[in-house]
Amino acid sequence: xxxxxxxxxxxxxxxxxxxxxxxxxxxxxxxxxxxxxxxxxxxxxxxxxxxxxxxxxxxxxxxxxxxxxxxxxxxxxxxxxxxxxxxx
Amino acid sequence: xxxxxxxxxxxxxxxxxxxxxxxxxxxxxxxxxxxxxxxxxxxxxxxxxxxxxxxxxxxxxxxxxxxxxxxxxxxxxxxxxxxxxxxxxxxxxxxxxxxxxxxxxxxxxxxxxxxxxxxxxxxxxxxxxxxxxxxxxxxxxxxxxxxxxxxxxxxxxxxxxxxxxxxxxxxxxxxxxxxxxxxxxxxxxxxxxxxxxxxxxxxxxxxxxxxxxxxxxxxxxxxxxxxxxxxxxxxxxxxxxxxxxxxxxxxxxxxxxxxxxxxxxxxxxxxxxxxxxxxxxxxxxxxxxxxx
Amino acid sequence: xxxxxxxxxxxxxxxxxxxxxxxxxxxxxxxxxxxxxxxxxxxxxxxxxxxxxxxxxxxxxxxxxxxxxxxxxxxxxxxxxxxxxxxxxxxxxxxxxxxxxxxxxxxxxxxxxxxxxxxxxxxxxxxxxxxxxxxxxxxxxxxxxxxxxxxxxxxxxxxxxxxxxxxxxxxxxxxxxxxxxxxxxxxxxxxxxxxxxxxxxxxxxxxxxxxxxxxxxxxxxxxxxxxxxxxxxxxxxxxxxxxxxxxxxxxxxxxxxxxxxxxxxxxxxxxxxxxxxxxxxxxxxxxxxxxxxxxxxxxxxxxxxxxxxxxxxxxxxxxxxxxxxxxxxxxxxxxxxxxxxxxxxxxxxxxxxxxxxxxxxxxxxxxxxxxxxxxxxxxxxxxxxxxxxxxxxxxxxxxxxxxxxxxxxxxxxxxxxxxxxxxxxxxxxxxxxxxxxxxxxxxxxxxxxxxxxxxxxxxxxxxxxxxxx
Numbered sequence: 077x078x079x080x081x082x083x084x085x086x087x088x089x090x091x092x093x094x095x096x097x098x099x100x101x102x103x104x105x106x107x108x109x110x111x112x113x114x115x116x117x118x119x120x121x122x123x124x125x126x127x128x129x130x131x132x133x134x135x136x137x138x139x140x141x142x143x144x145x146x147x148x149x150x151x152x153x154x155x156x157x158x159x160x161x162x163x164x
Numbered sequence: 165x166x167x168x169x170x171x172x173x174x175x176x177x178x179x180x181x182x183x184x185x186x187x188x189x190x191x192x193x194x195x196x197x198x199x200x201x202x203x204x205x206x207x208x209x210x211x212x213x214x215x216x217x218x219x220x221x222x223x224x225x226x227x228x229x230x231x232x233x234x235x236x237x238x239x240x241x242x243x244x245x246x247x248x249x250x251x252x253x254x255x256x257x258x259x260x261x262x263x264x265x266x267x268x269x270x271x272x273x274x275x276x277x278x279x280x281x282x283x284x285x286x287x288x289x290x291x292x293x294x295x296x297x298x299x300x301x302x303x304x305x306x307x308x309x310x311x312x313x314x315x316x317x318x319x320x321x322x323x324x325x326x327x328x329x330x331x332x333x334x335x336x337x338x339x340x341x342x343x344x345x346x347x348x349x350x351x352x353x354x355x356x357x358x359x360x361x362x363x364x365x366x367x368x369x370x371x372x373x374x375x376x377x378x379x380x381x382x383x384x385x386x387x388x389x390x391x392x393x394x395x396x397x398x399x400x401x402x403x404x405x406x407x408x409x410x411x412x413x414x415x416x417x418x419x420x421x422x423x424x425x426x427x428x429x430x431x432x433x434x435x436x437x438x439x440x441x442x443x444x445x446x447x448x449x450x451x452x453x454x455x456x
Numbered sequence: 457x458x459x460x461x462x463x464x465x466x467x468x469x470x471x472x473x474x475x476x477x478x479x480x481x482x483x484x485x486x487x488x489x490x491x492x493x494x495x496x497x498x499x500x501x502x503x504x505x506x507x508x509x510x511x512x513x514x515x516x517x518x519x520x521x522x523x524x525x526x527x528x529x530x531x532x533x534x535x536x537x538x539x540x541x542x543x544x545x546x547x548x549x550x551x552x553x554x555x556x557x558x559x560x561x562x563x564x565x566x567x568x569x570x571x572x573x574x575x576x577x578x579x580x581x582x583x584x585x586x587x588x589x590x591x592x593x594x595x596x597x598x599x600x601x602x603x604x605x606x607x608x609x610x611x612x613x614x615x616x617x618x619x620x621x622x623x624x625x626x627x628x629x630x631x632x633x634x635x636x637x638x639x640x641x642x643x644x645x646x647x648x649x650x651x652x653x654x655x656x657x658x659x660x661x662x663x664x665x666x667x668x669x670x671x672x673x674x675x676x677x678x679x680x681x682x683x684x685x686x687x688x689x690x691x692x693x694x695x696x697x698x699x700x701x702x703x704x705x706x707x708x709x710x711x712x713x714x715x716x717x718x719x720x721x722x723x724x725x726x727x728x729x730x731x732x733x734x735x736x737x738x739x740x741x742x743x744x745x746x747x748x749x750x751x752x753x754x755x756x757x758x759x760x761x762x763x764x765x766x767x768x769x770x771x772x773x774x775x776x777x778x779x780x781x782x783x784x785x786x787x788x789x790x791x792x793x794x795x796x797x798x799x800x801x802x803x804x805x806x807x808x809x810x811x812x813x814x815x816x817x818x819x820x821x822x823x824x825x826x827x828x829x830x831x832x833x834x835x836x837x838x839x840x841x842x843x844x845x846x847x848x849x850x851x852x853x854x855x856x857x858x859x860x861x862x863x864x865x866x867x868x869x870x871x872x873x874x875x876x877x878x879x880x881x882x883x884x885x886x887x888x889x890x891x892x893x894x895x896x897x898x899x900x901x902x903x904x905x906x907x908x909x910x911x912x913x914x915x916x917x918x919x920x921x922x923x924x925x
Contacts, residue, residue: 085206090830091178111831113801114895143830145891147217148177151210158205181891185855186663217891386663 079135083159086152093144097160100136109141167396173198174207180214186386190224231256245273257288260305291315299344311351342377354381370395409439467641477575482605483513488651491580508532512604516541543804555906561766561813562911564607577612584619588637589630593752595621600742606761657722659698669698678874689718690782726750740765766813775817792846795839802900815848833888842917
């Protein structure tokens with residue numbers, strides 16, 4: 077899937093994550109999280125896995141995480157990517 | 165056994181994760197009215213992921229989908245069916261024809277996912293005048309339909325009536341939907357009580373629903389679950405009486421007597437049927453005295 | 457010579473306060489307190505430096521303390537609790553000397569034994585006469601019990617009463633007595649009533665909190681302690697307080713005549729006293745207006761000093777007679793050690809208060825907590841800071857089930873027989889990890905910024921700065 081514009085999904089509520097996806101080169105992740113020290117790596121891995129499953133190879137993502145579980149992070153990344161993309 | 169069905173907004177991660185925690189017999193993951201039109205995609209994907217992450221939730225899952233007439237409907241069906249919710253709740257169902265279209269869409273999705281046909285049941289939400297008028301046809305037209313849910317908020321608007329706590333404006337609709345469901349042999353659930361802070365009013369409304377013949381009642385707040393469960397749970401006295409009835413009948417049969425009286429009343433078929441239902445419900449809930 | 461002086465400035469001068477001395481404050485005015493800031497501002501104006509602040513608790517209303525630290529007016533802090541705003545700065549290393557954390561029982565023990573020497577105690581009093589007979593139940597800034605101030609009044613070298621409501625001599629009641637007081641000064645206002653006590657305390661509406669509270673009440677009901685003479689204490693908020701609501705019907709059903717409620721008193725416990733669940737309330741601190749009115753008007757609602765509440769040096773104290781206490785936790789580890797000093801990133805945002813005292817004293821100590829908060833599991837391999845030792849903790853109650861300390865096989869058998877959801881603590885941790893994933897443990901590596909003293913005086917843990925150095 078090709079990311080052609082900027083789009084967001086999710087909220088800043090507790091247990092949720094606000095994800096913004098924009099066009100870019102390669103995958104760039106900028107992650108802010110209330111649990112960065114404990115789960116920063118896990119969050120990164122979840123984002124990468126989700127993008128791979130969508131066949132997204134070029135995008136810049138900003139995440140503002142309030143303690144979302146993996147399934148929520150994956151859901152918000154997928155939603156934002158689909159909103160930003162074409163070809164799915 | 166669905167005494168209580170708790171609505172859980174589909175776009176709320178915190179509530180989805182804790183859905184089984186509130187003691188409701190069933191949860192309704194809501195893709196429809198609890199979700200803004202611009203967030204339908206987000207809710208669908210979130211509910212899909214939540215259901216995949218929690219396959220054995222310990223509570224029955226119902227998914228409320230968007231109306232047949234919307235673009236969202238088919239995506240809801242295609243995304244949700246493979247997740248094996250127990251029931252799908254179609255909204256604004258007005259006729260048996262609606263049910264036919266919905267059932268066909270579900271069947272197509274079942275087939276596409278290699279699922280046995282009929283795996284997923286339907287629990288149509290009747291919330292329009294047409295829906296109530298056609299209640300029996302809707303309940304009876306398709307084996308997928310396992311029950312009906314009354315939606316009084318939208319219905320009272322369609323009736324151009326004034327919605328009230330006492331519910332005079334929906335009394336006919338309540339009676340009608342129970343009649344239709346029982347005639348078709350399916351379950352029937354009452355509309356939610358909407359005042360989150362009125363515990364007394366909630367309990368009264370739940371008791372009324374039970375008395376009118378509903379199988380259970382939908383709730384919009386976790387704080388209402390206990391009152392609804394209580395209203396639809398046989399009391400100790402009801403169980404004791406039911407046991408007495410069954411013992412009296414057994415005794416009468418042993419003695420070759422056709423009729424028997426208990427506590428000054430003739431025990432005829434309706435009383436025996438009710439007693440059997442009470443004991444069956446009590447048994448399912450694991451209540452004391454339910455084994456005979 | 458009159459004790460009554462005209463201004464705070466005069467009071468400080470007359471007290472003989474010098475640079476390098478220790479001054480003390482109680483926290484009964486909580487987040488509405490104006491006195492600590494007032495005293496430090498005046499001390500700074502008079503050129504005093506290098507002071508140690510010995511405060512039973514510090515709240516974010518005391519944030520100006522940080523400026524006094526940066527300017528050298530304050531170089532030492534000793535307290536039983538520190539709110540997150542001040543805590544953050546301490547964790548980031550604003551203070552050179554480590555903070556000394558004690559508990560509500562350990563503080564009076566240290567004062568009475570002379571390990572802590574208070575040069576000047578500044579006691580905020582909602583009402584006082586000109587000789588220093590003072591109480592907390594009268595006046596517009598009424599706060600109820602003055603329990604934490606009593607050891608200061610008795611042992612400080614100099615005692616200054618600061619009031620905004622001077623009353624005729626002799627004032628009664630007088631938990632603070634003129635025999636201990638050196639100086640009295642009247643100011644315009646000692647604090648904001650809205651920050652001192654809440655209008656009414658409300659129990660949590662959160663469904664998770666309520667279901668934890670319900671389970672906790674059932675644990676208590678099956679503990680064997682719910683018989684005539686039953687005594688009980690709970691924290692002031694969240695799931696802890698909600699336990700009282702679920703306990704009442706169970707007490708009624710068993711027809712239990714309770715002996716006393718202890719704490720930390722809110723309107724909920726006052727109701728229980730008035731409805732006959734308890735014969736007495738023993739009150740070291742009032743949290744709301746209902747508690748303030750009750751302690752003033754009901755002789756069976758007794759004011760007790762911090763010493764009588766929990767000092768391990770006293771010949772006996774109330775926590776030693778306590779049957780059950782319900783407490784919270786930011787973390788609990790596989791050995792049942794509990795942390796209420798820091799968050800999971802190591803930032804100070806609390807302190808024992810009465811946590812370690814009550815857990816050690818009570819026959820049954822319950823910790824109530826959700827399985828995880830914002831993805832962070834409450835059950836960790838090792839707590840970031842030990843507030844209360846695992847040996848004092850009997851049961852953890854979460855919304856998914858309870859874990860019982862292996863030392864309490866008796867309890868485990870009872871609760872299992874009662875059909876309650878009993879798990880091993882590592883099983884509950886695994887349940888959390890299934891949803892959250894396994895967290896990377898965080899342990900701050902900077903210099904020591906605080907020491908945690910257990911009630912009897914030994915150091916039970918140290919807190920390090922979150923900034924590497």
